[in-house]
Amino acid sequence: MPELSVVVYGRNVQGHLPEALAELTGAGPAGTGLAGTGPVGTAGPAPGEAPTTPAPVVEVIVAAVGPTAQDAAARHPSVTVVPLPDGTPDSTARAAGAARATGRWLQFAHSKDGVTALAARGAAERAAALPETVDVLLTDHVRSTWRYARTPSPDGRFLAKPGRRDVPVGDCPDLLKVTPLLGTRIVRADFWRAHAELFATDDELFVAYAALLAADRVAAYDQVALEDRQLRAESLPPVTPDDRFALLETYERLLRLAAERAAGPGPTAVLYAAMVTASLRIIARAKLPEPAARDFFRRASRAAVAHRPPGYRRPGGLEGVRRRLLEEDVYAKYRAFQAANQQRRKVRSTIGAGRQAVGRKVRDARYHQDLRRPVDPDLAVFSAYWDRGVACNPAAIAAKLAELAPHVHPVWIVGAENVPLLPPGTDHVVPGTRRYWRTLATAKYLVNNANFPNAVVKRPDAVHVQTHHGTPLKRMGLDQLDYPAAAKGLNFHELLARVDRWDYSVSSNSHSTQMWQRAYQSRYEELDHGYPRNDVYYTATAADVRAVRERLGIAPGSRALLYAPTHRDYEATWTPRLDLAALAERLGEETVLLVRGHYFYGGAASPLTGLRRAGRVIDVSSYDPVEDLALAADALITDYSSIMFDYANLDRPIVIYADDWETYAKTRGVYFDLLAEPPGHVARTQEELTRLLTSPAWRDETAAKARAAFRRRFCEFDDGRAAERVVRRVFLGESPTELPPITPLDERTPAPTPEEATS
Template sequence: MNTQEGSTAVPEKQSEELGGKQSEEVSDATGPALSVIVHGRDVQGRLGAGLDALAAQASPGVEVVVAAVGASARAAAEDRPGVTVVPLPEGTSDAAARAAGAERAGGRWLHFVHSKDTVPTGAPRTVADRVADLPDGVDVLLVDHVRSTWRHQGMPSPDGTFLAKQGRKDLPLTDCPDLLRVTPLLGNRVLRADFWRAHAGQLAVADETFAAYAALLLAGRIAALDQVALNVNELRVESLPPATPADRFGVIERYESLLALAADLGLPAAPRTALYDVMVGDCLRVVAREKLPDPVRREFFHRASKAAVAWRPEGYQRPGGLEGVRRRILEEDAYTKYRAFQTANQQRRKLRSAVVSRKHKVGVKVRDLRYRRELERPVDPHLAVFTAYWDRGVACNPAAIAAKLAELAPHIHPVWVVSAANAPLLPPGTEHVVPGTRRYWEVMARAKYLVNNVNFPNAVVKRPDAIHLQTHHGTPLKRMGLDQLDYPAAAKGLNFHSLLARVDKWTYSVSANSHSTQMWERAYPSRYESLDYGYPRNDVFYSATAADIRAIRERLGIAPGRRAILYAPTHRDYEAAWTPRLDLATLADRLGEDTVLLVRGHYFYGGTASPLAGLRRSGRIIDVSSYDPVEDLSLAADALITDYSSIMFDYANLDRPIVIYADDWETYATTRGVYFDLMTEAPGPVARTQEELTEVLTSEAWRDSASAKARKAFRERFCEYDDGRAAERVVRRVFLGESEESLPPVTPVDERTPAPTPEEATTR
């Protein structure tokens, strides 16, 4: 631990002077490319968890400096190898903390991160690699960010379009003025250290928003990186001190100061016009949306009007439409007129909404009338409707059942329900209907069999002589159905009365093991019959040949002899978007040239600036997020890394190594709810950090005797009915009406022969 003892707070009024002082080691070309400077007090106890993740990413190219304000922040930051702590007294301002952190930092580039915010896994290395490639003259690198609140995690920012448009170019602000519309955060601007020192007077200030805009105005050239490097944790407004009238008026003063700075710098019309647009838009948002007493709102409007007139660029053209009208009224300083205009707009929106609502209701009535007429016609005993994953396409258990149906009961005609967006992706010759169309309601009303791995819409009627087959799409580790009641993060948006009404339509429920049967019957209590037959989609794990596996690996681009590891994390209900949990570039480097990572998830490392770009080109990392069917990926992989995804239960059929990466098990179990403790009943080794995962995969732990023993117990419990004949049992029982006793018996686990491993497939 490198702790700068005896540091004192930097008074805010001195921050301009001290922010420019820097250790001489910054100029050392062998020093770190990037210093991540975490600054501030320990807000709501968030600092420790953020530093846990960040400290693990420190490297020779990335250093972590914590300008810790107060005893609690210092305690949260201490005892982390590789982290430099700059202790600051309670009451030190954010601006002074930033300046103190920058003074201690040794990186050639500085990334300021507030103590309440976090840095996603892999982001520091991505940023460090990007800045290392930037030429002299580039002073600012703009990066993307996500937002998190108490309700949602990882919500995308609106900045992606601006950053993507910039691409790999570095430009002066004159040539890219729209970058002034990027969210004004100091944390999404990575600054060259020399640039920070040269302009500390404008950057090391209390108003972080001012500093964020000023950085762009002062920069010689600006580069962009359209990848997420910051997670902004937005605190509840109710937990913060209430804003005063002076705070509101400060918004106008900030923009006037910025426009004055732009004029002093001699910036041309394009950036000044963009900044002016942002100012007027923000002022109008304050008037329209902030909860202000009317006298304060009126005074704000008056001051904003004066600023709009005083700083309006020569030749400026207002936008068209209602926005242009709003801006004209603002320039006229006609507050009463603006309020009347606002009220009229609200009434217009309500009227338009009412018209749309009436049209919708009329459409629903027409649909219901047609549907009821079709329901009066006889059921077609030879018509079966299939759908999967909310009308995504031919997939999962329904697809496996449909394939076996064509073989054993060709007299039954299948029709797939597929969304309009996914219809072009269907296999050639697949008959389908699009939800909501007239033909859709005809087949839904007439079909004898309705097969789904989720639920059909509430409006679908269960006819007495129709059969609804619920196949599900995984073995439950996480809580499901009524068991979600005690877990708000999992239950948000669920209407449990409607859920049970949909469950009451089930005739049969397919299960892969006794655990699932018990959980389904508890989570979805109704009169359906459980079919303990196994999952039809898993039949392929016993029927695939060595030739099949070689063909799949060839399609994926996996060279013979390479070890392929499938990484398939699951969704978190407490996150609005997928959050990367592994630094895949580092993992690939550690695993070596002979290992290929198949990554199934929303890809964080999408741009050419990513350190993964070269690894993707060499075939060492393959993005299989959009590849279907997932069973092919399992067959191609020598081993699986997952966290809490139900893929582990399916993959266990292959009797190949499984490694659990559970960096947030306690959070997941607490927020989502689980049916058993995966940490003690895992199908293989459990890693809680990336370093532990790397150790497992670079040693024999991933496939040693302890791993095999754990996998054997897991298979016996969760692959109970999966023996390669599940689809046959379902078709014979449900569609052909054969008795339970006449169905093929389930082969015991220890008597089954799964598909050959990739290594075995190369020798057959």
């Protein structure tokens, strides 16, 4: 018997069903299936036992309408299809799917929504560990629209309330504040069937709440188990006044259910607040015809009074006034109050905009006064990754500057949130402050691996150094014009104005030099000196390698694999494309996975939280500098991240995991075919990757030959003295002929490997 049956139901809205099945079975570009363990995960034999036919951990039931559903399901032999005639309501489809399901637990996902194989496996394992007294496992979700993909939900704080305990919903009413989506309620099959009559409605909002109210005990799971794909409102049938009244009736029915179930004052208060909030939102935003609006207001007023919990106290402020007017059923007064409040907001907005404009004028006036001050020849401003801190090429240049030109004083631009992370004694300014603008106005040198704000003025005697922060595989700058996903929000006229401020552009190979010239068309001197941040790959000692591994908790003799995927322009949050838990299990106890998410997702909740305690998976997304991680790793696993070009300097194995290469290349645009010119072996599935890493192939002769060709092309200028060349050329004014020559590739000695460092 499988642990979980995922029932995909409903008509194939806007053609999403094939994509949903591909994700769920792990067969499509967006899938994260469990390679080597069946399409959606299976339980294999215990160590030492003979192989048997494995029982699936997750089964997939498709109870959908129309031939498209059957055709899509036919491509996935492991899927059970329940064909339904046109016009079958969602409630009937769910019931038909549940009747065919054999799992102990049920998850219902509409055909437009998404459940990945990895998410289903994780939910199944969490559900399997629950006692028989738990009826519902409440999960998190992400939301996608036509504009944004996989936006995190606000539900984490509510799901965290019970921790690992299972509770009656009356003891933790905040669980009712979790977004009411049926797909995030994983229900025990026996519980669902026992309440089949209660759940026999097309009203998903009611079923989502009712599942919690009817449950004896509920457990929370703070991992994402559903992608809620919200369809564009303009593509759906228009919402009618009857739909608005139906929503109000749903909440009243839920409040009656809460009373029947003796849910307690907490759940009743949460549902009541949700009903009143929804009613006021409809009155304010739904643009109902005036007669219908009056009627709805009167109906909502009766509901607000009839269901008001004992001891209820209205909130203070404007919200309290709105609720009082609703309860008193004074529609004319409410509209007058609403109009007055809108006018008040408009006036405040105008005043606020005026104050901001005045503030900008004051700032600009002061800044332009500072621009008339003499340039300080001994002042240098550094910034990295949009003011994140001391990092990357700027950090390596600043360190060498202190050695070769100590008379030049460095000042770092650092966002206020990152100031506590600065090395002790680092002189810094916070963006927007008075000293920030004065420093930018008077510094002789401005060094950045991104770009300074548009408002920064390029003084004739100031020097701007663009260090970049990677070798370009993906399209950059003007080359993004043909790729809307990559160019989203980018103003190319402003970009070129920023580029026109550059005096120098640092490059690590001829490929980069050519691409920068093409993507950033302006007048600047190319510094074909190598990337300063890569110097450490030739200067680090065996002691340095051992020290980094010790800081990371890597046991001597263990194999450490650094997994560092890149950013996708079509994803708002980072979801690992590998089942890391399964990979770690297959690789065994002697291998440690160092997992680093892209810095673009720094503000998002880490999907690795549940794996950190395993010991063999270490989340190093926030660890700096990344060069330390490279020194500690025996090999690199990446997809299309520029870290591969830097890591190649170490002459250690690199494995490319390219499960979505075609999608990435089409949406982002690339400068060359990585699969035709890789730095090592290429895996297109998790099973292929696992086979490589569990055999000697990951560092065989074929991999070494590919890496050698890759290094000749992309490690051209990196030899351990890049920072010195940049400092001598830019800060000391030495001519190109005076700089240290680049050591030929065959004469360079990379830092010791972890194996060499311990021998």
